[in-house]
Amino acid sequence: MTSARQLFDYLTTRITNYPLKEKQAIVHMLLNHFLRISNVDVLVDRPIAADNLQPDWEDVIERLNRNEPVQHIIGSEEFCGLKFTVSPSVLIPRPETEELVRLITRDYAEAEEKVTILDIGTGSGCIAIVLSRFLPNAEVHGWDVSENALKVAQENAFRLMANVTFDKKDILDPGTNDAVPAGYFDCIVSNPPYVTYSEAEHMNPNVLRFEPHEALFVEDQSPLLFYLAIALFGKKTLKPGGRCYVEINEHFGPETTEVFVKHGYGQVSLLKDIHGKNRFVRASIS
Numbered sequence: 144m145t146s147a148r149q150l151f152d153y154l155t156t157r158i159t160n161y162p163l164k165e166k167q168a169i170v171h172m173l174l175n176h177f178l179r180i181s182n183v184d185v186l187v188d189r190p191i192a193a194d195n196l197q198p199d200w201e202d203v204i205e206r207l208n209r210n211e212p213v214q215h216i217i218g219s220e221e222f223c224g225l226k227f228t229v230s231p232s233v234l235i236p237r238p239e240t241e242e243l244v245r246l247i248t249r250d251y252a253e254a255e256e257k258v259t260i261l262d263i264g265t266g267s268g269c270i271a272i273v274l275s276r277f278l279p280n281a282e283v284h285g286w287d288v289s290e291n292a293l294k295v296a297q298e299n300a301f302r303l304m305a306n307v308t309f310d311k312k313d314i315l316d317p318g319t320n321d322a323v324p325a326g327y328f329d330c331i332v333s334n335p336p337y338v339t340y341s342e343a344e345h346m347n348p349n350v351l352r353f354e355p356h357e358a359l360f361v362e363d364q365s366p367l368l369f370y371l372a373i374a375l376f377g378k379k380t381l382k383p384g385g386r387c388y389v390e391i392n393e394h395f396g397p398e399t400t401e402v403f404v405k406h407g408y409g410q411v412s413l414l415k416d417i418h419g420k421n422r423f424v425r426a427s428i429s
């Protein structure tokens with residue numbers, strides 16, 4: 144018999160490549176996932192029964208020390224209080240994106256009529272699924288260029304009982320504009336790829352080596368490519384008064400805002416995340 148605290152301390156010391164706070168968060172996620180051991184169990188040092196089935200901890204430690212994200216080891220990540228399956232085919236949902244979702248749920252909470260929403264670059268489906276669950280009047284669509292990502296999104300929607308229509312679409316393909324009737328959507332949301340390749344050298348190896356590059360990167364010469372495509376697409380497919388909500392690269396706040404202003408959007412706001420960084424643009428079409 145060992146105790147929750149002993150195992151917590153053992154695993155924390157064996158992980159080598161993260162700062163202490165992150166190591167502790169990782170170990171909590173592992174204990175919770177594999178043994179249903181909570182933070183409180185660790186605090187009160189609850190015993191772990193000898194017959195409790197444990198994973199091969201040496202293998203888990205080795206994978207973590209090779210920079211594999213803990214979410215790939217446990218196969219999931221929490222987002223807005225829901226558990227999403229993740230795989231190497233999708234971006235691991237981030238806390239900033241929860242803030243993006245909150246902007247939308249706040250704006251549409253009182254809507255009495257049906258709200259039509261499109262999530263461009265849906266990945267694990269986290270944005271689309273949460274919006275569908277939290278806005279009961281919403282008709283939600285999720286698009287992605289990656290078939291493997293769409294499989295994960297579909298699996299998440301099924302497990303979380305969310306009603307989202309997923310389709311394979313490339314927002315950079317001009318033909319995509321014709322796939323939707325003019326003025327169809329009330330709301331377009333997107334967390335598109337926005338990291339430039341020159342920023343890669345400052346990124347953590349767990350992101351760089353294990354998350355899909357097609358979800359992360361844009362060419363240095365065209366960092367606003369996706370925002371241009373989204374602004375053009377929204378101009379045709381949003382209803383009058385409809386809105387775009389996008390997550391952005393903190394280094395291109397004013398430039399991204401300008402894309403929407405130039406394409407005729409009004410009430411264009413550049414919004415900060417909880418760390419005070421330029422992180423979102425919200426824009427309305429008149």
Ligand SMILES: C[S@@+](CC[C@H](N)C(=O)[O-])C[C@H]1O[C@@H](n2cnc3c(N)ncnc32)[C@H](O)[C@@H]1O
Pocket residue numbers: 233234235236237240263264265266267268269270286287288289292312313314315316334335336337357358359
């Ligand atoms: C930053 S990830 C966001 C994933 C998810 N929405 C989230 O917030 O966690 C960007 C997503 O856009 C998708 N994507 C990349 N290029 C695309 C394109 N041309 N058209 C549609 N989706 C694209 C990627 O496959 C990826 O799933």
